[in-house]
Amino acid sequence: MNSCTTKLNYVSEDGIRQLVDAFYAKVRIDPELAPIFERAIPGDWQPHLTKMYAFWSSVMLTTGRYKGNPVAKHLAIPGIQPHLFQRWLRLFNETCRELFDDPVSAEFRAKAERIAESLKLALFYRPDRPWPLQAE
Numbered sequence: 001m002n003s004c005t006t007k008l009n010y011v012s013e014d015g016i017r018q019l020v021d022a023f024y025a026k027v028r029i030d031p032e033l034a035p036i037f038e039r040a041i042p043g044d045w046q047p048h049l050t051k052m053y054a055f056w057s058s059v060m061l062t063t064g065r066y067k068g069n070p071v072a073k074h075l076a077i078p079g080i081q082p083h084l085f086q087r088w089l090r091l092f093n094e095t096c097r098e099l100f101d102d103p104v105s106a107e108f109r110a111k112a113e114r115i116a117e118s119l120k121l122a123l124f125y126r127p128d129r130p131w132p133l134q135a136e
Protein backbone atom coordinates (compact mmCIF):
# COMPACT_ATOMS: atom_id res chain seq x y z
CA MET A 1 0.00 0.00 0.00
CA ASN A 2 1.18 3.50 -0.74
CA SER A 3 2.17 5.02 2.61
CA CYS A 4 0.69 8.41 1.54
CA THR A 5 -2.82 7.00 1.86
CA THR A 6 -2.36 6.71 5.62
CA LYS A 7 -1.42 10.37 6.06
CA LEU A 8 -3.88 12.85 7.52
CA ASN A 9 -5.25 15.35 5.01
CA TYR A 10 -6.82 17.69 7.59
CA VAL A 11 -5.87 19.28 10.92
CA SER A 12 -7.61 18.15 14.09
CA GLU A 13 -6.92 18.25 17.83
CA ASP A 14 -6.04 14.56 17.64
CA GLY A 15 -3.61 15.11 14.75
CA ILE A 16 -2.00 17.99 16.66
CA ARG A 17 -1.52 15.75 19.72
CA GLN A 18 0.17 13.10 17.56
CA LEU A 19 2.40 15.71 15.94
CA VAL A 20 3.44 17.33 19.23
CA ASP A 21 4.13 13.97 20.91
CA ALA A 22 6.19 12.68 17.96
CA PHE A 23 8.08 15.97 17.55
CA TYR A 24 9.13 16.25 21.19
CA ALA A 25 10.10 12.57 21.25
CA LYS A 26 12.64 13.52 18.53
CA VAL A 27 13.68 16.72 20.32
CA ARG A 28 14.42 14.72 23.47
CA ILE A 29 17.01 12.57 21.67
CA ASP A 30 18.51 15.33 19.52
CA PRO A 31 22.12 15.91 20.65
CA GLU A 32 21.88 19.72 20.43
CA LEU A 33 18.28 20.41 21.42
CA ALA A 34 17.80 17.80 24.15
CA PRO A 35 20.14 19.37 26.75
CA ILE A 36 18.38 22.75 26.44
CA PHE A 37 14.94 21.22 26.87
CA GLU A 38 16.01 18.87 29.67
CA ARG A 39 17.40 21.85 31.63
CA ALA A 40 14.16 23.80 31.20
CA ILE A 41 11.88 20.79 31.76
CA PRO A 42 13.69 18.54 34.23
CA GLY A 43 10.62 16.65 35.41
CA ASP A 44 7.23 15.80 33.96
CA TRP A 45 6.92 16.71 30.25
CA GLN A 46 3.15 16.41 30.11
CA PRO A 47 2.42 20.05 31.13
CA HIS A 48 4.72 21.25 28.31
CA LEU A 49 3.12 18.88 25.80
CA THR A 50 -0.37 19.95 26.88
CA LYS A 51 0.62 23.60 26.45
CA MET A 52 1.95 22.81 22.97
CA TYR A 53 -1.31 21.06 21.99
CA ALA A 54 -3.08 24.31 22.93
CA PHE A 55 -0.51 26.43 21.08
CA TRP A 56 -0.82 24.53 17.78
CA SER A 57 -4.58 24.38 18.19
CA SER A 58 -4.62 28.18 18.44
CA VAL A 59 -2.28 28.57 15.46
CA MET A 60 -3.84 26.01 13.10
CA LEU A 61 -7.47 25.87 14.22
CA THR A 62 -7.73 29.43 15.64
CA THR A 63 -9.31 28.06 18.82
CA GLY A 64 -7.62 30.61 21.11
CA ARG A 65 -6.77 27.77 23.51
CA TYR A 66 -3.19 28.95 24.09
CA LYS A 67 -2.63 31.78 26.52
CA GLY A 68 1.02 32.56 26.95
CA ASN A 69 4.02 34.60 25.98
CA PRO A 70 6.49 32.57 23.92
CA VAL A 71 8.94 35.47 23.51
CA ALA A 72 9.31 35.96 27.27
CA LYS A 73 9.68 32.19 27.76
CA HIS A 74 12.36 31.82 25.09
CA LEU A 75 14.27 34.90 26.31
CA ALA A 76 14.71 33.07 29.61
CA ILE A 77 16.11 29.83 28.09
CA PRO A 78 19.85 29.45 28.72
CA GLY A 79 21.84 28.25 25.71
CA ILE A 80 19.27 29.07 23.00
CA GLN A 81 21.10 30.14 19.81
CA PRO A 82 20.05 31.25 16.31
CA HIS A 83 21.39 28.15 14.51
CA LEU A 84 19.29 25.86 16.73
CA PHE A 85 16.13 27.21 15.11
CA GLN A 86 17.12 25.53 11.82
CA ARG A 87 17.50 22.27 13.64
CA TRP A 88 14.17 22.71 15.45
CA LEU A 89 12.45 23.49 12.13
CA ARG A 90 14.05 20.53 10.35
CA LEU A 91 12.77 18.10 12.99
CA PHE A 92 9.36 19.76 13.07
CA ASN A 93 8.97 19.66 9.27
CA GLU A 94 10.14 16.06 9.13
CA THR A 95 7.54 15.08 11.74
CA CYS A 96 4.79 16.99 9.90
CA ARG A 97 5.61 15.12 6.70
CA GLU A 98 5.44 11.78 8.49
CA LEU A 99 1.92 12.45 9.74
CA PHE A 100 0.22 14.78 7.29
CA ASP A 101 -0.11 14.94 3.54
CA ASP A 102 1.81 17.59 1.58
CA PRO A 103 -0.71 20.49 1.67
CA VAL A 104 -1.27 20.16 5.43
CA SER A 105 2.48 19.75 6.14
CA ALA A 106 3.10 22.87 4.09
CA GLU A 107 0.59 24.82 6.21
CA PHE A 108 2.31 23.75 9.44
CA ARG A 109 5.71 24.53 7.95
CA ALA A 110 4.70 28.03 6.84
CA LYS A 111 3.34 28.87 10.31
CA ALA A 112 6.32 27.37 12.14
CA GLU A 113 8.79 29.25 9.93
CA ARG A 114 7.05 32.57 10.46
CA ILE A 115 6.89 32.10 14.23
CA ALA A 116 10.52 30.94 14.35
CA GLU A 117 11.58 34.06 12.44
CA SER A 118 9.68 36.35 14.79
CA LEU A 119 11.12 34.56 17.85
CA LYS A 120 14.64 34.90 16.39
CA LEU A 121 14.10 38.61 15.73
CA ALA A 122 12.84 39.14 19.28
CA LEU A 123 15.74 37.18 20.78
CA PHE A 124 18.69 38.08 18.59
CA TYR A 125 18.06 41.14 16.42
CA ARG A 126 20.26 44.14 17.21
CA PRO A 127 20.05 47.34 15.15
CA ASP A 128 23.85 47.51 14.82
CA ARG A 129 24.25 44.02 13.32
CA PRO A 130 23.39 42.67 9.86
CA TRP A 131 20.25 40.54 9.60
CA PRO A 132 20.03 37.65 8.98
CA LEU A 133 22.99 36.86 11.21
CA GLN A 134 26.10 35.72 9.31
CA ALA A 135 26.82 32.70 11.51
CA GLU A 136 23.51 30.94 10.88
Ligand code: HEM
Residues within 6 Å of the ligand: 033, 036, 037, 040, 041, 048, 051, 052, 055, 067, 068, 069, 070, 073, 074, 077, 080, 081, 084, 085, 086, 088, 111, 112, 115, 116, 119
Ligand atom coordinates in the same frame (compact mmCIF):
# COMPACT_ATOMS: atom_id res chain seq x y z
C1 HEM B 1 15.95 26.77 18.92
C2 HEM B 1 14.64 26.56 18.90
C3 HEM B 1 13.81 26.38 20.15
C4 HEM B 1 14.19 25.96 21.39
C5 HEM B 1 15.56 25.52 21.87
C6 HEM B 1 12.99 26.02 22.21
C7 HEM B 1 12.95 25.66 23.54
C8 HEM B 1 11.84 25.73 24.35
C9 HEM B 1 11.80 25.35 25.74
C10 HEM B 1 12.99 24.80 26.53
C11 HEM B 1 10.55 25.60 26.20
C12 HEM B 1 10.02 25.36 27.63
C13 HEM B 1 10.22 26.63 28.42
C14 HEM B 1 9.75 26.47 29.85
O1 HEM B 1 8.69 25.86 30.09
O2 HEM B 1 10.43 26.99 30.73
C15 HEM B 1 9.79 26.12 25.08
C16 HEM B 1 8.46 26.49 25.16
C17 HEM B 1 7.72 26.87 24.07
N1 HEM B 1 8.14 26.91 22.76
FE1 HEM B 1 10.02 26.73 22.12
N2 HEM B 1 11.94 26.47 21.48
C18 HEM B 1 12.38 26.69 20.19
C19 HEM B 1 11.65 27.10 19.11
C20 HEM B 1 10.29 27.27 19.12
C21 HEM B 1 9.50 27.57 17.94
C22 HEM B 1 10.04 27.76 16.52
C23 HEM B 1 8.20 27.65 18.39
C24 HEM B 1 6.95 27.92 17.60
C25 HEM B 1 6.82 27.66 16.31
C26 HEM B 1 8.20 27.43 19.81
C27 HEM B 1 7.08 27.47 20.62
C28 HEM B 1 7.09 27.31 21.99
C29 HEM B 1 5.94 27.57 22.84
C30 HEM B 1 4.56 28.04 22.39
C31 HEM B 1 6.33 27.29 24.14
C32 HEM B 1 5.47 27.40 25.42
C33 HEM B 1 5.70 28.80 26.02
C34 HEM B 1 4.83 28.96 27.26
O3 HEM B 1 5.23 28.44 28.31
O4 HEM B 1 3.74 29.55 27.15
N3 HEM B 1 9.47 27.19 20.21
N4 HEM B 1 10.58 26.19 23.98
